[in-house]
Amino acid sequence: MAAVDRLDDEDYPAYSMGRAAEILGVTPAFLRALGAAKLIEPLRSEGGHRRFSRYQLRLAQRARELVDEGTALEAACRIIVLEDQLAEALRINAQLKRKMTD
Numbered sequence: 001m002a003a004v005d006r007l008d009d010e011d012y013p014a015y016s017m018g019r020a021a022e023i024l025g026v027t028p029a030f031l032r033a034l035g036a037a038k039l040i041e042p043l044r045s046e047g048g049h050r051r052f053s054r055y056q057l058r059l060a061q062r063a064r065e066l067v068d069e070g071t072a073l074e075a076a077c078r079i080i081v082l083e084d085q086l087a088e089a090l091r092i093n094a095q096l097k098r099k100m101t102d
Contacts, residue, residue: 013043013051020052024060034060039077059084 021028031052034040040059042050052060059080066076 009053010055011053013053013056015052015054015057017042017050017052020057020060023057024064026060026064030064031060033073034063034077037074037077039063039080 015023017028017031021031024031031040031042031050035042035050040052040056042052042056045051062080062083063073063076066079067073071079
């Protein structure tokens with residue numbers, strides 16, 4: 001994959017644990033907890049280090065917002081999964097509607 005393609009790829013694991021935590025203003029332990037809750041599964045480098053994508057950082061940011069509002073971590077993760085599923089269903093629905101009108 002070319003470097004330019006990686007910049008546009010939402011799923012490319014470009015961020016180390018430390019950098020991801022710094023960007024989000026969270027601790028590495030918070031990111032590990034999101035992994036344990038199965039919200040995000042970071043890719044592992046050859047050396048075994050966690051690497052996060054922009055998409056995963058967005059999910060982690062949403063989790064942080066919910067937790068900061070007082071939602072339990074497990075509940076926040078479930079909410080985010082459901083929000084993600086709804087967004088995908090709406091995208092598919094809009095796509096099907098466009099096909100029907102063409």
